[in-house]
Amino acid sequence: MAFTDRSLPAREAILGAARTRFATDGYDRATVRAIAADAGVDPSMVMRYFGSKRQLFARTAEFDLRLPDLTEVPPEQAGRVLAAHLLDRWDGDEALQILLRTAATDDDAADRMRAIFAGQLAPQIATLTGDPDGAATRAGLVATQALGTALCRYVLRLPPVVAMTRDEIVTWIAPTLQRYLTGPP
Template sequence: MTKTSAEPTDDSRLRPAGRATRAAIEAAGKKLFAERGFEGASVRGIAAEAGVDPALVIRHFGSKEALFLRTMDTSLGIGPVIEGPVEDLGRRLVTYFLEGGNTAMRRRFVAIAQASHLQQVRDEMVRHTAEAYIAPLAPRLEGEDREIRVALVVAQIAGLLNLLFLQEDPVLSAAPPDTLVRLYGDAIQQLVTP
């Protein structure tokens, strides 16, 4: 049985109390999705955290998936890294994603990965890859297959994050970050500047 989404309430039609309710639901969703992931955060739990009836979660956002996407920052602040020089992009990307064991980034990646079986989440990730990576980077590359190469860069980063954050691979987890930056960054660089 397929779940359908309700049509979310239009922001412009909300009164101040409705906007406060929506903000409370969004804050509760952000907190619980970060702590428990998509599957672990229920609509009832989000409603309880926000102090509202569970029906209001769906009324305001249309679906748990829509609330999830509204509260999760899928951009991960990657813009400045992508906009920098292409000559060392591979190492800069790996450094960015490994920097300081960023727990907020880890939580977001894990939550998004765990929800990637949902069509709405997959659609958002395809949109994100196109807008955050392919559109700004592909025109700056030289040679053939530029869009495919950028998509493969994203796939390589996702693979690294999967092994580190989801599988918690002991070999990679124990490796010195500078070694990962050098080895994996240089592998990614082969796609950027072949």
């Protein structure tokens, strides 16, 4: 659907309100009416511009992990570089937090999360290790650590994990990521 330049401010207000509402309430509890009210528009505009709540969520959750090229760092540093990068991404990207909250209860969001790790991380691991057959397994294991850390820090807000500095978390999880990236099975 083509939009006029006049619709851009309304669409951006809806997207901003949706990001905030999904992050605060989660996918299931967020309503189109509440998002529209937060954006200062009629609910019909949300449907007109985005089609459905699910499509609106998908637009708010579009992102790229922007992974560093792990083949350009010393192989023994890949876990540390990846841990630091992923933590920075979680800290700086509200869409990742929205997707994490929603993936626990929504199959489409869970599919999206799986696709992100498989599609963006597995190819790098295949290049890094020279083992394309094992890359998906390694990417899945990296995801367990990354998503577990993010869940505990940003969703469950476990006090010891929330209290840790970025560098402390990196120090703790980097060896595990290193083993998943380059260690023996």
